[in-house]
Amino acid sequence: MLRQIDVKITALGALGDGVGEHEGVPVFVPGAAPGDLVSVDVDAPKKNGLYGTLRKIIEPGDARREPACTVFHKCGGCQLQYLADKPYENWLTSRTEAALAQQGLGDVAVAEPVITAPKSRRRVAFKALKAGKSLVLGFSKKQSHQIVDVTDCPITRTEITDLIAPLRSVLTAILPNRKQAELHLTVTASGIDLLIDAPMELDLAAREALVDFANEQDIAAIHWRDQGFLDPVIIRRTPMMDLSGIRVPLAPAAFIQATDEGETALVREVVAACKGAKRVVDLFAGIGTFTFPLAQNHQVLAVEGAKTALEALQGGANFASGLKQIIAKHRDLYRRPMTAKELSAFDAVVFDPPRAGAKEQALELAQSDVSTIVAVSCNPNTFGRDARILADGGYNLKRVVPIDQFLWSPHIELVGVFEK
Ligand SMILES: C[S@@+](CC[C@H](N)C(=O)[O-])C[C@H]1O[C@@H](n2cnc3c(N)ncnc32)[C@H](O)[C@@H]1O
Structure with a gap:
């Protein structure tokens, strides 16, 4: 049965959860930092202890700082952004x-x-979902398949985040209502490589819209993957990686x-x-x-x-x-x-x-x-x-x-x- 308890957080666990103790039992609290006094909801104990849902920070500890990202509380990424630099290290x-x-x-x-x-990630996967006339584009919510809409991302390279708005426009035009897509973007030495994974065949209008998008945004290559089938929509330049001075051609969304x-x-x-x-x-x-x-x-x-x-x-x-x-x-x-x-x-x-x-x-x-x-x-x-x-x-x-x-x-x- 759910009950509310107050816990003093003393450490961080393997997954970055705040860890405290209640009546001799460890309590794991995602989103809590060492030094915090928090009020949490807990259910019956599991194998390793109690798992708490953070309700309120009664007294913030020194290890905490205000996360910079506007969607931090919703987005499933950057779970530890609320930690100050030294405690994080x-x-x-x-x-x-x-x-x-x-x-x-x-x-x-x-x-x-x-x-x-920050701003150094050179490959990301966004999710996009057409909902009526608009489009949600971003990352999955915490522990959910729902998408949190983003306009920027504090960890991702600007070459990628600058494309969020233009991508939103082109996908709004080409995706049918309720269709979902996954967008894999990689910054390569010859420009952005984009792989769009979506279960639908491209018609001529959608293909032309993607070609215009590639030309306007100077994208190196766009591939469309429909249930495993890879369609090279436009290859303006072969995506290449520079590995210690050696140019290596990169397959779409390769590691x-x-x-x-x-x-x-x-x-x-x-x-x-x-x-x-x-x-x-x-x-x-x-x-x-x-x-x-x-x-x-x-x-x-x-x-x-x-x-x-x-x-x-x-x-x-x-x-x-x-x-x-x-x-x-x-x-x-x-x-x-x-x-x-x-x-x-x-x-x-x-x-x-x-x-x-x-x-x-x-x-x-x-x-x-x-x-x-x-x-x-x-x-x-x-x-x-x-x-x-x-x-x-x-x-x-x-x-x-x-x-x-x-x-x-x-x-x-x-x-x-x-x-x-
Ligand atoms: C973490 S990545 C490292 C790649 C590379 N060392 C690098 O730093 O770019 C792991 C690599 O293991 C490869 N791999 C996965 N399963 C494998 C298997 N069963 N046998 C051989 N290679 C495998 C993947 O294709 C991938 O290239």
């Missing part, structure tokens, strides 16, 4: 330390987090690191860790974010499961000059991880898997003779699990650096350097 560190401690790696030093600036600064920091850590190696394997290589900078000094075997990403990497490698040898291989590393024997032919391994981590690959790595392993991860929990596997195989975790590319969100990237 401290949370990034303590979140990383907690994930390591959970795996018995609590004595590993965590470096100062690299935090990307790239979320910010320039984040990519630079990740590359810096990876390259520094591989110094001295002759042969490096880049596992889960994507379009070659690490392959190309590594290939300035090392032979690189790049292994990737997505054909489009691998083709982009190969496309970049074909025209690159002044680099050491790059070999690109298509392989499903979940079903067929590289074996310890295969890996032992290399001096360093970089692995950057999706959020699920790479348990099977880590088990092979743990048994290899590779002297340096660099783990790049967007999930501290799976990073911790895979780090434990490597530690059990005799690897020492020398350094962990949190890199925050998803400002004010509970997502953290980690780079861990292991040596044997």
